[in-house]
Amino acid sequence: MLVAATVHFPYMTAWPERASAGHRAATEAGFRRLGQAIADAGIDTLVVFTSEHIVNLQPRMAPPFVVGVGERHAAFPEPQFKLAPQARPGDPALAQEIVSGLYARGFDPAHSIELRLDHGTTLPLAQLGIAPDAAVIPVIINSLFAPLPPLARCRALGGAVADIVGRSALGRRVGVLATGGLSHIVGAPGMERNDPDFDADFVQALVAGELERACAYPDAMLDRIGNGTHEIRNWVAAAGAAQARRPTVVTSIAYAPGWDSGVHQLLWEAA
Structure with a gap:
C-alpha cells in the first residue's frame, strides 16, 4: 500500500506569488x-486522513474520527483560496467495511454520508492531480475540539485501517494520503510563524521509524507550538498505516516566507 503525506496550507493557492520562485518550484515538484x-500505483481508492476547519465538526458534536461513507463528497466553497469546489466520488462499500472493521477492533468512529471537504482535503487532491473519477474515503481526525484523540490512538487507527483494507475481498487498489500540519497557528496571533525545530524533529522521527517518539508529544506542547500543529495526528495515522516501512523525504522547506509555513512531504513506497 502506497502512503503519502503533505501539508495543505491554503496560502500556496491563494497567494502563490508571495513565496520565492525556488520554494514554489520545490513545492510543485x-x-x-x-x-x-x-498514478503509477494504479490506485482505485484513496483513504485520506485529514483535518477540517469547522465545516463538519462543531463544538456541539466532535467525535474523534469520522469516516465518509457517502456515494459522493461535496466540496465546501472556498473561493478566497482560489479552489474550485470539486466534489469527489466516494467508495461506500469499502468505507462501510472500514467502519465495521474498526468497530470489530475496538474503535468507535462516527460515519457520515454527507461529509463536505474543505481545503484540508480539496487542496492536496487538486495539487496532486488526483483524477476526478478516483474514489476518496475521507477519515477526519478531530484536531480542533479538546479532548483530542491521543497520538498513539491515531497511529493505531492507521494500522487498523491498513489491516482492514488488506483483508478486504473487494479487490480495491488502495492508497493512503495524510494532509495537514506541520507546526502552525490558525485564527490566532502568530499565524505568520511556525516552529522549524519541531517540524524537523517530528519528520526525523517518522523517517527513522521511531513512531513511539512521534507519538510522545504532549498536547500542551503542541498547543504552545501552535493550535494547527495538532494536525500531525493525520501524519501519525499514515505512518501507522505504513506499518514498519520508512518514508522518503520528498520536500523539506523549513520556512517559506510569504507562505508563512514550512513545506513538508513524505512518501512511503508501496510494499
Whole structure:
C-alpha cells in the first residue's frame, strides 16, 4: 500500500506569488512526485486522513474520527483560496467495511454520508492531480475540539485501517494520503510563524521509524507550538498505516516566507 503525506496550507493557492520562485518550484515538484507515485500505483481508492476547519465538526458534536461513507463528497466553497469546489466520488462499500472493521477492533468512529471537504482535503487532491473519477474515503481526525484523540490512538487507527483494507475481498487498489500540519497557528496571533525545530524533529522521527517518539508529544506542547500543529495526528495515522516501512523525504522547506509555513512531504513506497 502506497502512503503519502503533505501539508495543505491554503496560502500556496491563494497567494502563490508571495513565496520565492525556488520554494514554489520545490513545492510543485513535490506534489508532482507524489501525484505520479499515486498514478503509477494504479490506485482505485484513496483513504485520506485529514483535518477540517469547522465545516463538519462543531463544538456541539466532535467525535474523534469520522469516516465518509457517502456515494459522493461535496466540496465546501472556498473561493478566497482560489479552489474550485470539486466534489469527489466516494467508495461506500469499502468505507462501510472500514467502519465495521474498526468497530470489530475496538474503535468507535462516527460515519457520515454527507461529509463536505474543505481545503484540508480539496487542496492536496487538486495539487496532486488526483483524477476526478478516483474514489476518496475521507477519515477526519478531530484536531480542533479538546479532548483530542491521543497520538498513539491515531497511529493505531492507521494500522487498523491498513489491516482492514488488506483483508478486504473487494479487490480495491488502495492508497493512503495524510494532509495537514506541520507546526502552525490558525485564527490566532502568530499565524505568520511556525516552529522549524519541531517540524524537523517530528519528520526525523517518522523517517527513522521511531513512531513511539512521534507519538510522545504532549498536547500542551503542541498547543504552545501552535493550535494547527495538532494536525500531525493525520501524519501519525499514515505512518501507522505504513506499518514498519520508512518514508522518503520528498520536500523539506523549513520556512517559506510569504507562505508563512514550512513545506513538508513524505512518501512511503508501496510494499
